[in-house]
Amino acid sequence: MRSEALIWAAVAAIMGFLFIPIVIIIAYAFSAAPIPSWPITSFALHWFSDTWNDDEIRQALALSVEVAALATISAILLGTLAAMAVARMKSAAKEVVSFIAVLPIALPGILTGMALASYFAFWGLNLSYWTIVAGHATFCIVIVYNNVIARLRRMPRSLTEASADLGADAFLTFRRVQLPMMASAIGAGALLAFALSFDEVIVTTFTAGAQNTLPLWIFGAIRLGQKLPEVNVVVFAIILFTAVPVLLAQKLIGESGRVAR
């Protein structure tokens, strides 16, 4: 009994460590004070409407959503194609290419960011909307790739052979067998990629020009000590907003565990 109590105490401590800061920031979003402090003395909701009406924040949000959407779309295309290509390779080449493909996510973001920044500079490309998209795509592709390749590994080769055997050419086999079987893995990868892009700071710092994504705006606001109540509201919104795709992705991955043989 004693050891069980200890385990529960440890669980509570870890959960507290992870979530108490988040709970506090959510609580701050409802505080009336212009500089949040503990304990909260009076509550107000007007920070929500203030935040919503702040043009800077609106632009940052729009940019974040657009960048995440574009990075995710390119990740779906390139990540899926890369996974299908690697899945067809023979063992030796497969190991090497597989390692190179997942490298971008293993590299520290600061390396990716610096490398991209100097690469863009080398070609005389101005930092812009598109350089942010390209920067985010580097790790988004890996997320989709990883999900799809895991699915393809569990998919017996005989399924595509059976399709060909029954008279379907490569395109029909892709459309009727491979794509439906990869769909939930692609979906899960895309949702995770979107969430990852949406709150990315480091690579974005190096690849954004004058633009502010939402995380960059938060970062700047905190550093300058300005608009702190609005930051709290934004963070609260982001928590809600990113929790949805992550939970959905979890569910999709869970379902894919039940691949019939």
Next chain:
Amino acid sequence: MQTAKQPIVQLEGVAKSYGGAVALAQLDLTVYAGEFFTLLGPSGSGKTTTLRLIAGFERPDTGRIMLDGEDVANRPPFERAVNTVFQDYALFPHLTLIENVAYGLRAKKMPKAQAHEEAEKALAAVQLADYGGRKPTQLSGGQRQRVALARAMVNKPRVLLLDEPLGALDLKLRHRMQIELKRLQHETGITFIYVTHDQDEALSMSDRIAVFSKGRIEQIGTAFDLYERPASVFVADFVGSSNLLGGDTLLRPEKIQLLPAGSTAPEGFEAGEGILREATYLGAVTRYQVALADGTLLHVMESNTRPVGERLRLAAGDTVLAAWPRDAARKIGN
């Protein structure tokens, strides 16, 4: 068996290696229309590679693969009039049974309603009439096996390729499916090429059998040929159990009789005295091991046909006379 034998599948000088490892060495093989032809051999002997070459999943390094008089060696699987029943069934998990079975018809642009109607009939033919709406995961192994069969046969292929289709089933079900397969083959007249490592299955189902070993065909013949007149020691040993006398003379265990020590062998029999090492009662038969005076260990199998009281009662350690008709022992290769 047929009056006019018409070749339907011909392999001529077909060879296949995988990165230096020879899977098939210069294979020649002719299968006639309407035959139940079995490729028999241990794993890694090249039988599955041969099947995959005919299906089109592999391309041969050299040689021709003739299907109905046309060389298809370089055609993809979807341009060959053959269908395959896979060892793991390879049913599409995201499709219903009807959609699975109709897949080949739909790939050939048959209208959906008609394809589903044909698929219904094919499912009914394998006793799964009311299962069309289910997914493969909802079926037992035996049911999946029958869906795989229906999915292949609904396309009315010239040749049906079966890759150890009963390997995953339990013994009882396997025997039932063996009979079922023979019936389907007989009714449809489709040529079956059947891969198995199970010699009982091969002997009981096939019109002819090709025995594979190390990428080569050791012998092609009927069950009778392989059992009674094996062309090599490998075939003699792989098909049925055997005694090899002097390294090259085959004597099947059931052709040997055991007599009490001191009796004389019947006319035309060869005999040798020995010591009974082991007697194993197996119900229908009893298996013995006899060590002859010259050290040869002889496997003997006797049917328990005589009434219990009249049977010779033997125990390990007894001295016995093992006797066999002179022409029952035959030199391999003759």
